[in-house]
Amino acid sequence: MSRNLLQLTTTLAYARGGYSVALNLGSEDSAVNVLLDTGSSTLAVTAQRYAPERDATLAATAYAQQIAYGGGRLAGPVLRSRVGVGDRDQRRSLDDVAFACVQGAPPTFFRDADGICGLAYRRLDAAHDLSVPLAAQGRDPALTWPWPYADTDAAALHALLEQQPRVELEPLFTALERHGVFADCFALQIGRAVVHITDAAATARQLEGDPLNRGVLVLGGGEECQSLYEGGFADLRVLHDVYFNVNLLSLQVGDDDPLPAPALLPEYEAGSVSNAIIDTGSSFVMLEASLYDAVIAALRARDPRLADLVARFEQAFAEGQGLPNSAIDTAEWPVLHLRLEAPDGSETCLRCEPDDYWPRNGYYAGQRVFLLLRQIAGWANQSVLGLPLLCGRYCVFDRRGGGAGRIRLAKARTG
Numbered sequence: 001m002s003r004n005l006l007q008l009t010t011t012l013a014y015a016r017g018g019y020s021v022a023l024n025l026g027s028e029d030s031a032v033n034v035l036l037d038t039g040s041s042t043l044a045v046t047a048q049r050y051a052p053e054r055d056a057t058l059a060a061t062a063y064a065q066q067i068a069y070g071g072g073r074l075a076g077p078v079l080r081s082r083v084g085v086g087d088r089d090q091r092r093s094l095d096d097v098a099f100a101c102v103q104g105a106p107p108t109f110f111r112d113a114d115g116i117c118g119l120a121y122r123r124l125d126a127a128h129d130l131s132v133p134l135a136a137q138g139r140d141p142a143l144t145w146p147w148p149y150a151d152t153d154a155a156a157l158h159a160l161l162e163q164q165p166r167v168e169l170e171p172l173f174t175a176l177e178r179h180g181v182f183a184d185c186f187a188l189q190i191g192r193a194v195v196h197i198t199d200a201a202a203t204a205r206q207l208e209g210d211p212l213n214r215g216v217l218v219l220g221g222g223e224e225c226q227s228l229y230e231g232g233f234a235d236l237r238v239l240h241d242v243y244f245n246v247n248l249l250s251l252q253v254g255d256d257d258p259l260p261a262p263a264l265l266p267e268y269e270a271g272s273v274s275n276a277i278i279d280t281g282s283s284f285v286m287l288e289a290s291l292y293d294a295v296i297a298a299l300r301a302r303d304p305r306l307a308d309l310v311a312r313f314e315q316a317f318a319e320g321q322g323l324p325n326s327a328i329d330t331a332e333w334p335v336l337h338l339r340l341e342a343p344d345g346s347e348t349c350l351r352c353e354p355d356d357y358w359p360r361n362g363y364y365a366g367q368r369v370f371l372l373l374r375q376i377a378g379w380a381n382q383s384v385l386g387l388p389l390l391c392g393r394y395c396v397f398d399r400r401g402g403g404a405g406r407i408r409l410a411k412a413r414t415g
Helices: 131-136 154-162 172-178 204-208 266-272 289-302 304-318
Strands: 006-011 020-025 030-037 043-045 059-069 072-085 092-101 115-118 126-129 166-168 185-190 214-219 229-237 248-253 276-278 285-287 336-341 347-352 372-374 383-385 393-398 406-412
Touching (some): 059 092, 059 154, 072 154, 092 172, 229 336, 285 289
Parallel strands (some): 276 383
Antiparallel strands (some): 020 072, 043 115, 059 072, 059 126, 185 393, 248 336, 285 383
C-alpha cells in the first residue's frame, strides 16, 4: 500500500476551539467531524452521525473506554470497524480500527463536532476489559455493544471501570502507520486559535466557508508540502512518547527579563513527564500557576489597565461572553516569547502575538477572548501550550526514526 502523504482540509467551524477533520466510519461511510488533538490518543465519536446498528463492518468487543477532558468525562463501548480518510480517488481506508462510541454525550461537549481524534502516542489510548462483570450479568457473548450501562450513573460507572483490567488500544494514526498507509509523521497548518464569528446566528456550515476558519492536516509527511509554509524550520525536542512532551525553559513578556519556567515537581514525573506539552486540542495556553501569576504581574507593571481587562474578561467569560472588540487595543499588549529546548540542547524561541492570545471575533461575534489560562486546580504544575502559540505556523510532528521524535515549526504560507 502506498505511503504517499495525504493533504486534508481542516476547520474551526465545528469544534469552535480546535480544528476538526472529516472521517468516514463503517459500511455506510458515515461522515464525522472529529477534533484533532495532540494531547490525547483516543478516537471517539458520538451517535450524532454514526449509527452502530447500521454498520455491517462493526465488530463489538468486551471493552469500554472512559474519556476525560477538561469539559468532563464520557464513556462508551469500544467498537472495531472501517475508517476512511480523504475523498474519492484520494480515499485511504483501514478495517478493524478501534474507537469508542460515547454514550449520552452532552450536546455541548464537542460543540458541533462529532467526536475527537487523538494524535498522541499509544500509551494514552487505554480501555477496560469488562468480560467478568458482563458475564456476571448473564450477557452471552460478553460484549459492551449494545451498551449495557445506559442507566448507570457516571460515578458508579467510573468506579466499575477502574476496577477492571486495563488494555491498550492502537490509536488510528498509529494503525495507519503500522499498516503502511502513511509514514509516521503528520503536520498541521494553523491560522487562528478559535473560530472566527461575525454573525452570532451563523451555522457551522456557514462558518466553514470563512477562510479564517480553515487549516490543513497532512498525513504521512510535512516538509514535502512546501506550498503550506515559507522559510526554515525551528525544532523542538520531544522528551517522551506519551504526550508531545517538551521542555519549557522560560517566558518573556515583551522586553522584560525572562521568567524561568519551573521544573515539573517530582510527584508528577511518572505521569506528566515534563513541564509542558504541545496540545492542538487546547484553545488556550494554560500556564503553570506561578508563571501565569508572573505574567499578570508583568502586565500590571506595564499598565494596570491590562490586568484589569483580564479580570473583566474572566468575569464576562464565566457568563458566556468575551469583551467587545473595541475594548482591546492589541497594540498596547506585549508579545510573549516562549523559549523551549531544541533537539541539540539549544533554545528555540516562539513568539505569541497579542492578536493570537486576544483574537478578534473569537467564539463570539464582535468580541475578543483572552486565551491565556492559569493552571487548572488539581493539574500537575505543567503548562499546556495550545493553539495560541501555534497560530500562523506550519507544525510538523515527526515521529520517524524511533524515539519520541521532534516537532518542527515554520511560518504558514497564506494566500
